Amino acid sequence: MSSQTQTSDTLMLPPGPVPTAPVPFAPELALGLLRDMLRIRRLEEKCAELYGAGQIRGFLHLYIGEEAVAAGAMRALSTDDTVVATYREHGQALLRGVSMRAIIAEMFGKQEGCSRGRGGSMHLFDAQSRFFGGNAIVGGGLPLSVGLALADRMQGIRRVTACFFGDGAVAEGAFHESMNLAALWQLPVLFCCENNLYAMGTALPRSESQTDLCLKAASYRIASRAVDGMDVVATHQAALEAVDAVRSTQQPFFLEFQTYRFRAHSMFDPDLYRDKAEIEHWKEHGPIHTYTARLKAQGLLAEEQFLALDVEVGREVDDAIAYAEAGHWEPVADLLRDVHTPAGGSSS
Amino acid sequence: MSRISYREALREALQEAMQRDPRVFLMGEDVGRYGGTYAVSKGLLAEFGPERIRDTPLSELAFVGAGIGAALGGLRPIVEVMTVNFSLLALDQIVNTAATLRHMSGGQCSVPLVIRMTTGAGRQLAAQHSHSLEGWYAHIPGIRVLAPATLEDARGMLWPALEDPDPVILFEHGQLYNVEGELAEGVTVDIRSAKVRRAGRDLTLIAYGGLLGKALEAAEQLAREGIDVEVIDLRVLRPLDDATLLASLAKTHRLVVVDEGWKSGSLAAEVVARLTEQAFYELDAPPVRVCSAEVPIPYAKHLEEAALPQVAVIVAAAHGVCGT
Numbered sequence: 015m016s017s018q019t020q021t022s023d024t025l026m027l028p029p030g031p032v033p034t035a036p037v038p039f040a041p042e043l044a045l046g047l048l049r050d051m052l053r054i055r056r057l058e059e060k061c062a063e064l065y066g067a068g069q070i071r072g073f074l075h076l077y078i079g080e081e082a083v084a085a086g087a088m089r090a091l092s093t094d095d096t097v098v099a100t101y102r103e104h105g106q107a108l109l110r111g112v113s114m115r116a117i118i119a120e121m122f123g124k125q126e127g128c129s130r131g132r133g134g135s136m137h138l139f140d141a142q143s144r145f146f147g148g149n150a151i152v153g154g155g156l157p158l159s160v161g162l163a164l165a166d167r168m169q170g171i172r173r174v175t176a177c178f179f180g181d182g183a184v185a186e187g188a189f190h191e192s193m194n195l196a197a198l199w200q201l202p203v204l205f206c207c208e209n210n211l212y213a214m215g216t217a218l219p220r221s222e223s224q225t226d227l228c229l230k231a232a233s234y235r236i237a238s239r240a241v242d243g244m245d246v247v248a249t250h251q252a253a254l255e256a257v258d259a260v261r262s263t264q265q266p267f268f269l270e271f272q273t274y275r276f277r278a279h280s281m282f283d284p285d286l287y288r289d290k291a292e293i294e295h296w297k298e299h300g301p302i303h304t305y306t307a308r309l310k311a312q313g314l315l316a317e318e319q320f321l322a323l324d325v326e327v328g329r330e331v332d333d334a335i336a337y338a339e340a341g342h343w344e345p346v347a348d349l350l351r352d353v354h355t356p357a358g359g360s361s362s
Numbered sequence: 363m364s365r366i367s368y369r370e371a372l373r374e375a376l377q378e379a380m381q382r383d384p385r386v387f388l389m390g391e392d393v394g395r396y397g398g399t400y401a402v403s404k405g406l407l408a409e410f411g412p413e414r415i416r417d418t419p420l421s422e423l424a425f426v427g428a429g430i431g432a433a434l435g436g437l438r439p440i441v442e443v444m445t446v447n448f449s450l451l452a453l454d455q456i457v458n459t460a461a462t463l464r465h466m467s468g469g470q471c472s473v474p475l476v477i478r479m480t481t482g483a484g485r486q487l488a489a490q491h492s493h494s495l496e497g498w499y500a501h502i503p504g505i506r507v508l509a510p511a512t513l514e515d516a517r518g519m520l521w522p523a524l525e526d527p528d529p530v531i532l533f534e535h536g537q538l539y540n541v542e543g544e545l546a547e548g549v550t551v552d553i554r555s556a557k558v559r560r561a562g563r564d565l566t567l568i569a570y571g572g573l574l575g576k577a578l579e580a581a582e583q584l585a586r587e588g589i590d591v592e593v594i595d596l597r598v599l600r601p602l603d604d605a606t607l608l609a610s611l612a613k614t615h616r617l618v619v620v621d622e623g624w625k626s627g628s629l630a631a632e633v634v635a636r637l638t639e640q641a642f643y644e645l646d647a648p649p650v651r652v653c654s655a656e657v658p659i660p661y662a663k664h665l666e667e668a669a670l671p672q673v674a675v676i677v678a679a680a681h682g683v684c685g686t
Contacts, residue, residue, distance in 0.1 A: 096435075130468025139467035146434060146471065151458050157424040158459065161431020161439075168387065168413060169436060188454075191424030198419065352469035353503050355527035 024219070025292045026211050028299045029272045033245040036312045037305070043089075044314050047246045049323060050085035051302050054105040056327045057114055060335065061104070061121065061135075065281050069339075070121045072134045073150075075102040079244075079276035082301035083208050084109050086249025087176065087271075090257045093143070096166075096175040098159040101136035101150040102208075102275075106178060110145045112138060114334035124341030131344055132352075152213070153186030155179060156205075160192050163201035167264070174260045176204045182213025184230060185221050193234040196266040204260050205231070205268045206253075208243065214279045215287035231268030243273030244299040247308075276300070363546050369539040371516035372402045372478075376440070379520055380410050383438055386524060389416035389425055390442030390478075399444050400480060400539050426452035426477065430460050430529075433475040438524050443479040446495045446533065460529040461504030472527040476520070481509075482535040482572045482622055483670055489658035492666075494622040496533045496571070497629035500600040506530045507599040508553055511574035513543050515597060518551035526553065533599075535572030535622075553598060556606040562592035565680055566610040568633060569620040570596035573671055577620050580676035587677075589684055599629060604636055611641050616683045617649040620671055625653035650679045 084105035099106045120127025137148035149155040159177035231238035241252040274296040278285040309315035394417040397404035407415040418425040429441035443449045483492035523530040569577035581591035621630035630651040655669040
């Protein structure tokens, strides 16, 4: 079998047709979701440019194509809830309320960054909004989310911990151990699996004997649901219901977002492992243009409005870049700062 | 003063911590219903209930990670890992998360977590239950590593470890649990310094954990042979208390370091390197290390004994350094 047929006969296509149904949300929410997705998209498009220009270094993993997941999920959470994310977390951090300024400054390695320039793209943190990273060990955030939820339970705090991870994490022991603990101890964790079908370059059927990920949740007696991750209406509705279920039952829930990344895994990835035709199929389901078309079709959005929104978001990005450029390098004398908590310093 | 075992001292410390601070809880494999693999937590389930004496599945990675999460969430977890050998299943969470989180988040996220585990050989448990890997942990910035070798430290180290806003790992040597002795009430200890356990003029003998007893025994034998040995208990394996070690070396000018880990890349290597870097001209003889033989620890008693640092070997090493 040639490598060509190997890829072309295993195209993995979007789960359903391109959504066209009217958006069932009030205008403020409907347009808010568009704005959320557009902010992520424009931020990351600029990040790719800045990477090319050498202003962002290290690993940079773009979320482009997956915006409907973060937008739909983050708006389902309350400000008091907890979020644990992966190294592909720009979208979650931004929508959680970390400023674009602090995010780009972090990627520039400036001390104005949300992690003082210590973490970079993969380690965005904001304790104030209960955004606990930015974890670059695949599956590493899952046990953390179990512990955060355990702490809430033991302290009588009714909060939801949303833990994002990819399909790749499902192969890790941390996933299975954490699912078991969360179910066994009945902890309010919302497991948000962003299934973009590839663990770096390894397609899901090449790494999992069982590719129906909800069945794995079921084996731990965790309620689950798979949803079209390219459709922000579907992701938001599913997330609302899942968050509500977790909050009311204080039990875990597994929500699989079936999505796709349009860009390579990271800036180092030549993207040789998937067929261009597959990417094109998924791009037809692009979360922003399909949603924009629906909003326009039902008269919720005019082209001028969209352009104005785009300009506004573009300004936010430009402002954030200017802020990051004007930022400061942390003095080398502070290199060892925060290896340990200083005496009298705060801990969470 | 009351007569107490090392195990009981650890248990009292747990009990006191749980009574003093409602945020403290213990979790690990068989800590509750079973009473603790080494019976350290025996009876605590009845006193504190299953929420705070929390049995876990055999999921080291997840329950250590959950300890980190619970610490971030405002609690003060004590996680018991059955042995250091099994802690390798949780190494990712300890090294990549607990140790990094504060620095990597720019100072936002401290992890006030205590992890306890058994270490060491001497009980014919063979190559998967006998290793001394605490030196590996002592390599990692961001965590504090403690080795209580005495009843006082077994009783006293836990509370300051819990007060530390950052991750602390306590290594309990498996051969110490049954050691008994007198212990005064209300002891407090620090978790910063090495301690001189026996003052002497001729030789500095550094040990920690399960080998402190053998070091002291060797010192007594050497005293009878006319060599006055100063025995230092490292206690804190990271960060190392260089000052106490240097002060001793400035007095004795001779050095033997005892370590149950393997010699290559060992904690003993680090101690010798530091002292050599900082006090080379204090030394009257090349320093010597007494470590375990570089083999997986075998089961057969005579082979296990041959693999581990023994009093006779320490005594011989001391004579070599002293030229006696």
